[in-house]
Amino acid sequence: AQSVTQLGSHVSVSEGALVLLRCNYSSSVPPYLFWYVQYPNQGLQLLLKYTSAATLVKGINGFEAEFKKSETSFHLTKPSAHMSDAAEYFCAVTNGNAGNMLTFGGGTRLMVKP
Amino acid sequence: DGGITQSPKYLFRKEGQNVTLSCEQNLNHDAMYWYRQDPGQGLRLIYYSQIVNDFQKGDIAEGYSVSREKKESFPLTVTSAQKNPTAFYLCASSTSQARETQYFGPGTRLLVL
Numbered sequence: 574a575q576s577v578t579q580l581g582s583h584v585s586v587s588e589g590a591l592v593l594l595r596c597n598y599s600s601s602v603p604p605y606l607f608w609y610v611q612y613p614n615q616g617l618q619l620l621l622k623y624t625s626a627a628t629l630v631k632g633i634n635g636f637e638a639e640f641k642k643s644e645t646s647f648h649l650t651k652p653s654a655h656m657s658d659a660a661e662y663f664c665a666v667t668n669g670n671a672g673n674m675l676t677f678g679g680g681t682r683l684m685v686k687p
Numbered sequence: 688d689g690g691i692t693q694s695p696k697y698l699f700r701k702e703g704q705n706v707t708l709s710c711e712q713n714l715n716h717d718a719m720y721w722y723r724q725d726p727g728q729g730l731r732l733i734y735y736s737q738i739v740n741d742f743q744k745g746d747i748a749e750g751y752s753v754s755r756e757k758k759e760s761f762p763l764t765v766t767s768a769q770k771n772p773t774a775f776y777l778c779a780s781s782t783s784q785a786r787e788t789q790y791f792g793p794g795t796r797l798l799v800l
Contacts, residue, residue: 577729582727605786607788609791614775614794614796615793615794616691616693616777616791616792616793616794617730617777617779617791618791619788619790622788624786663729663730667785667786669785669786670785672718672735672737672743673718673737673781673783673784673785673786673787673789674720674732674735674745675730675732675789677729677730677731678729679727679728679729680727680728680729
C-alpha cells in the first residue's frame, strides 16, 4: 500500500521569500516520488521526479526537492518565490505496482503576496 | 508537437444523460489513465488501461465506463448512474515501464444542468 500526505492545504508567502511545501509518503517498497504543479483550469505539469539516483532533485522553475528516507519525506522548496509560482502543487508516489498507478496527496495551494 | 488532448474543455450534462469525454495522445504511450479531481481534493483514479482492448477499474469506477479500441484513444463515459458527476476530469498517459512519469492533458470540466 502507498499513501501521500501534504501538510497544509494552503500556504501563503511573500514574493522573494522561501517556499516550502511539505510531503510525507508511505510505501512498502522503495518509492518513486513526483511533484506536479497545476495552474487554474489546466492539467498537471511535472516539476520534478525522484528516481533513487540522487536524493536532491532539481526541477523546473527553480524548484528542488530532497528525498529523506528516515523521515519518509519529499518536501518541495524554492529559495525565492515569484508571483508566477501561485498555483496548486501535488505530491505523488508510485511503488512500481502493476499499472504504474500514482497515489496523490490532497494538494497544497500556494499563494504569493506582492 | 507530442501531447495529450482532451475535449471538450467544458461539458454540460442533463439529468439521466450519458456523456463522453475524449482523450487522445500522440506520445506512443501504451498506458492511459482517467482521474477525477474535486475542489480541495487530490486526484482519484477512475480507470486505467495498459494496453489496447484491456482496462481495469480504479478507486472510483462506479458510474463510469471506458473503452480502449486504439492505442491513441481512451474515451470516458459518465453514465446516468454517476449521481455526482460535477468535477474536473484529467486524462494521463505513460509508457508501460514501471515508475514512469505520467503526462496529463488539459482537462474537461463537467457540469450538471
